[in-house]
Amino acid sequence: MNNIKSVFSIKDLENLSGIKAHTIRIWEKRYNILEPMRTDTNIRLYDVANLQKLLNITLLHDHGYKISKISRFPKEQIPQIVNEIITKKSAKSHAISAFKMAMMNFDQTLFFSTYNDLLNEKTFREIFFEVFIPLIEEIGILWQNNTISPAHEHFISYLIKQKVLINTEKLQMQEPIKNDTVFILYLPLNEIHELGLMYLNYEILLQGYKTIFLGESVPIECIKEMNVHFDNITFICYMTVEPSPSDINNYVIQLKDEFKNFEHKFWFIGRMIENIDPKLLDNQYQSFHSILELTHNL
Numbered sequence: 001m002n003n004i005k006s007v008f009s010i011k012d013l014e015n016l017s018g019i020k021a022h023t024i025r026i027w028e029k030r031y032n033i034l035e036p037m038r039t040d041t042n043i044r045l046y047d048v049a050n051l052q053k054l055l056n057i058t059l060l061h062d063h064g065y066k067i068s069k070i071s072r073f074p075k076e077q078i079p080q081i082v083n084e085i086i087t088k089k090s091a092k093s094h095a096i097s098a099f100k101m102a103m104m105n106f107d108q109t110l111f112f113s114t115y116n117d118l119l120n121e122k123t124f125r126e127i128f129f130e131v132f133i134p135l136i137e138e139i140g141i142l143w144q145n146n147t148i149s150p151a152h153e154h155f156i157s158y159l160i161k162q163k164v165l166i167n168t169e170k171l172q173m174q175e176p177i178k179n180d181t182v183f184i185l186y187l188p189l190n191e192i193h194e195l196g197l198m199y200l201n202y203e204i205l206l207q208g209y210k211t212i213f214l215g216e217s218v219p220i221e222c223i224k225e226m227n228v229h230f231d232n233i234t235f236i237c238y239m240t241v242e243p244s245p246s247d248i249n250n251y252v253i254q255l256k257d258e259f260k261n262f263e264h265k266f267w268f269i270g271r272m273i274e275n276i277d278p279k280l281l282d283n284q285y286q287s288f289h290s291i292l293e294l295t296h297n298l
């Protein structure tokens with residue numbers, strides 16, 4: 001059975017395009033830019049072609065085209081004009097729209113072609129910071145608003161992970177050139193959101209350090225075992241949903257107790273760090289509000 005979402009509400013269009021539903025209704029009424037279907041109760045529904053057209057119109061509108069002028073373009077001309085105005089400045093917004101369409105249609109070919117087009121102009125690092133991070137943030141909002149399903153999120157996350165892994169493998173074939181610390185990256189128990197941690201692994205390798213990637217849901221006793229193998233460790237713990245706000249301070253206290261006889265560093269990152277009591281943080285136990293902030297400390 002085909003489970004691709006092919007029908008969208010006007011709220012879905014608002015979430016995906018960034019254009020308010022009220023504005024979409026006005027554009028539709030005055031300029032007939034979209035062709036909605038109607039339910040028996042007169043509720044607007046839109047197909048994938050309407051979504052794609054609206055995303056293209058949004059890009060043109062953002063580049064100074066008036067909606068009255070756009071509405072006079074033949075339907076087939078709009079994608080042509082979009083392609084003509086795509087520059088380095090607009091490539092980011094166009095790529096994000098293309099990746100969202102790839103996600104909505106579970107279209108791997110569109111994902112890879114969009115990525116390869118970006119790679120002709122940007123480094124992988126630039127793509128991740130300028131395109132993938134904003135895309136991931138948008139996907140989180142779309143998921144919370146029920147515009148997309150967990151299947152959409154998993155699909156696009158897996159493809160991004162593939163790109164991170166491919167670029168990471170290239171770096172892992174090189175010998176580390178910095179030996180003052182070993183970075184051990186892990187997710188705490190019951191935490192499974194590893195994309196950010198995977199990218200951090202790439203970034204640290206890029207700086208010439210040795211890394212050990214332990215991955216998701218690692219209990220404290222397992223990271224404590226690393227004391228046997230390495231000196232001067234910097235642990236990086238990525239906290240997206242775990243530990244919970246009520247448990248996170250106890251988690252940090254437990255780490256401090258378990259590692260009180262060691263001088264290892266612990267770096268915390270992720271949404272949950274907002275719940276850490278600042279009194280628990282010092283030069284040895286630090287928190288970072290973004291990947292960029294953390295990488296600046298390497």
